[in-house]
Amino acid sequence: MSESLHKVVIEVNGKRREAHVPARLSLVDWLREELRLTGTHVGCEHGICGACSVMLDGEPVRSCLMYTVQANGHRITTVEGLARPDGSMSVLQDAFCETHGLQCGYCTPGMLIAAQGLLNSNPNPTEEQIRDAIGGNLCRCTGYQQIVEAVELAAKRMREAK
Ligand code: FES
Ligand code: FES
DSSP, X not given: OOOOEEEEEEEETTEEEEEEEETTOBHHHIIIIISOOTTSOOSSSSSSSOTTEEEETTEXXXXXXXXXXXXXXXXXXXXGGGSOTTSOOOHHHHHHHHTTOOSSOSSHHHHHHHHXXXXXXXXXXXXXXXXXXXXXXXXXXXXXXXXXXXXXXXXXXXXXXX
16 A cells, blocks of 8 residues: 655745655655755764754754654755855855864764854854754764864854844
8 A cells, every 4th residue: 555645835945845745754855865955964863963954944953853744834944055045155154164164074064054053043152052052963073173163253254244
């Protein structure tokens, strides 16, 4: 017997997307395999590593722990949606490059989402607040220091640009 499908309407990076999906299709699989938004990475697949982080209505969530149907009617932002409208990198993405906040890059989309989520609500975070915001995202390469520096640099530039 074929699995029944459920209609969803989800705004992804500013675009309305309509689909019919199985009830148990994870959000990360839908984003990557159906929409080809492969910037969102899959790591542990059980909520530990943060590689699959996306924003749900502006708040970072683990897309491996959500079913696509749970995002119905909501707004999703993936790492692709952080870029500027012309496709160039955002202030935060630039800062990660400048401070060497990435090496292999596997954790980077999730780190960017976590950091952007923080900066959206707190334009002048302390080091402790930055460490707390990225505390649920694992990085095997950088030792985290340069990631913290990237977020501090981006916050400073965003404040100066206002
Ligand atoms: S893949 Fe989702 S938290 Fe690790
Ligand atoms: S840069 Fe390699 S896991 Fe973070």
